[in-house]
Amino acid sequence: MKSVAIIGGGITGLTAAFYLQRAGIPVTVYEATGRVGGAIQSFRKDGYLAEFGPNTILETSPKITQLVNDAGLQARRMDPDPKAEARYVVRYKRPIEMPGSPLGFFTTPLFTLGAKFAVMREPFRPVKRDGVEESIANFVRRRLCPEFLDQAIDALVGGIYAGDPEKLSVQQAFPKLAALEEKYGSMIKGQILGARERKKSGEVAKDRAPKFSFDEGLQVLPDTLRDLLGASVRLNTSVTKLTQTQSGWTVEFRNAGGAGQAEHSAVLYAGTAFKLAELNLAAATPVDLKPFSEIRYPPVASVVLGFRREDVAHSCNGFGMLVPKVEGFKILGSIFSSALFPNRAPAGHQTLTSYIGGERYPELASLPAEKLYEIVQEDLRVLLGVRGKPTFAHTVYWPKAIPQYNLGYGKYRALMTDIEAKTPGFFLAGHYRDGISLGDSILSGMNVVERIMKAVKR
Numbered sequence: 001m002k003s004v005a006i007i008g009g010g011i012t013g014l015t016a017a018f019y020l021q022r023a024g025i026p027v028t029v030y031e032a033t034g035r036v037g038g039a040i041q042s043f044r045k046d047g048y049l050a051e052f053g054p055n056t057i058l059e060t061s062p063k064i065t066q067l068v069n070d071a072g073l074q075a076r077r078m079d080p081d082p083k084a085e086a087r088y089v090v091r092y093k094r095p096i097e098m099p100g101s102p103l104g105f106f107t108t109p110l111f112t113l114g115a116k117f118a119v120m121r122e123p124f125r126p127v128k129r130d131g132v133e134e135s136i137a138n139f140v141r142r143r144l145c146p147e148f149l150d151q152a153i154d155a156l157v158g159g160i161y162a163g164d165p166e167k168l169s170v171q172q173a174f175p176k177l178a179a180l181e182e183k184y185g186s187m188i189k190g191q192i193l194g195a196r197e198r199k200k201s202g203e204v205a206k207d208r209a210p211k212f213s214f215d216e217g218l219q220v221l222p223d224t225l226r227d228l229l230g231a232s233v234r235l236n237t238s239v240t241k242l243t244q245t246q247s248g249w250t251v252e253f254r255n256a257g258g259a260g261q262a263e264h265s266a267v268l269y270a271g272t273a274f275k276l277a278e279l280n281l282a283a284a285t286p287v288d289l290k291p292f293s294e295i296r297y298p299p300v301a302s303v304v305l306g307f308r309r310e311d312v313a314h315s316c317n318g319f320g321m322l323v324p325k326v327e328g329f330k331i332l333g334s335i336f337s338s339a340l341f342p343n344r345a346p347a348g349h350q351t352l353t354s355y356i357g358g359e360r361y362p363e364l365a366s367l368p369a370e371k372l373y374e375i376v377q378e379d380l381r382v383l384l385g386v387r388g389k390p391t392f393a394h395t396v397y398w399p400k401a402i403p404q405y406n407l408g409y410g411k412y413r414a415l416m417t418d419i420e421a422k423t424p425g426f427f428l429a430g431h432y433r434d435g436i437s438l439g440d441s442i443l444s445g446m447n448v449v450e451r452i453m454k455a456v457k458r
């Protein structure tokens with residue numbers, strides 16, 4: 001039996017490969033770089049454990065727990081310190097704890113009285129049902145108020161997408177939010193009434209979902225899947241061309257040994273949208289992959305700094321802080337990494353992971369490391385009272401970090417559906433199709449397995 005080719009050894013490709021292999025279907029994973037994990041990148045040095053890509057997985061679905069269990073990783077899973085629940089948003093140049101209850105919302109200094117009234121009025125706002133796509137900024141201005149956009153949503157969008165709220169499509173980037181208006185006529189009513197439905201399906205809303213990692217960081221998950229997949233994973237092997245044949249697909253690749261090719265029953269592309277656009281696809285019904293190069297991935301720099309505990313005035317008891325643009329800082333936000341997982345810093349020290357760039361300041365992300373440390377330290381000095389020299393400083397530059405599900409993104413998703421329909425045996429999955437989070441990517445990898453199995457067992 002010919003194997004299924006999986007292009008991309010990120011979490012999507014590895015999850016799909018793992019479940020196909022468990023179902024008795026042979027796989028070959030082609031990964032262009034020398035390591036698995038893609039955007040996941042954990043790094044241990046001098047008693048610190050840094051995450052340069054994602055920091056946590058949100059357990060939004062029981063299927064995510066299933067993957068951890070199926071990979072035999074229950075014992076290595078790490079849940080955050082329960083004391084690190086608080087989330088902060090910067091206002092008046094200081095981090096203010098986000099309210100965790102309705103009473104907290106009415107007493108928080110994070111929003112003015114006007115913004116609080118806007119929230120109370122939200123269930124009575126007119127419903128937009130014209131089917132025209134809308135930016136998240138417009139959606140929030142329309143249903144809430146400009147202050148909510150500038151002080152809260154801008155920060156959130158910076159933290160999740162490193163994106164621009166004026167460009168991100170609410171229907172594409174925050175489909176659940178758009179669906180609440182569509183179905184219940186209000187976000188607030190939908191939050192309350194939708195809770196019962198979510199409970200039934202086992203799904204958990206992103207803002208309530210438990211987060212977790214592993215003892216040696218998120219890299220544990222792709223590394224374990226690679227070990228379970230064994231010789232099926234080919235590192236440093238970049239796929240360049242796919243040709244549809246009578247009985248499947250010919251995959252052409254390049255590696256240290258030069259160019260090569262192999263026959264496969266089906267192909268799953270689980271890479272990035274911009275690399276998809278570079279693939280040469282020769283199918284019986286021609287399809288155009290070039291439009292995927294238009295999908296914007298802004299640059300981001302992850303800056304991980306360690307400090308002596310006594311050099312940080314703020315308690316940093318919490319998940320981290322988000323910074324809206326109007327506050328005038330350069331960082332998009334910081335994660336209080338060692339408050340979440342104490343093994344991220346040596347005793348008496350603290351790790352703070354900050355992000356620079358995105359759509360807000362793309363030009364800053366590519367600055368030299370020393371300049372980035374200087375900028376981040378200055379912001380952390382003002383916001384958290386950080387003094388003294390860092391005891392750990394590392395940065396990773398992501399020239400193309402996170403795809404922006406901007407207005408019009410629906411046409412790329414429609415094109416993906418069209419390509420799968422026109423080229424039987426060729427599948428598309430991952431962060432550029434089914435949602436940008438790690439959890440979304442895991443679910444994308446699990447869900448595509450069913451489609452592939454149907455095709456290869458036919």
Ligand SMILES: Cc1cc2nc3c(=O)[nH]c(=O)nc-3n(C[C@H](O)[C@H](O)[C@H](O)COP(=O)(O)OP(=O)(O)OC[C@H]3O[C@@H](n4cnc5c(N)ncnc54)[C@H](O)[C@@H]3O)c2cc1C
Pocket residue numbers: 007008009010011012013030031032033037038039040052053054055056057058237238239240270271272275276300302398401402429430431432435436437438439441
């Ligand atoms: C800085 C940063 C922070 C993030 N923080 C979070 C977070 O806290 N929580 C969260 O849930 N998500 C976060 N994310 C998003 C999340 O990490 C990604 O969406 C997810 O890891 C994507 O997985 P993937 O497998 O779809 O793609 P990727 O991880 O991008 O993997 C794709 C792989 O395909 C390979 N590839 C591409 N083309 C080819 C080819 N032609 N031949 C062979 N190999 C190829 C690439 O080398 C790559 O390894 C973050 C992302 C970044 C960049």
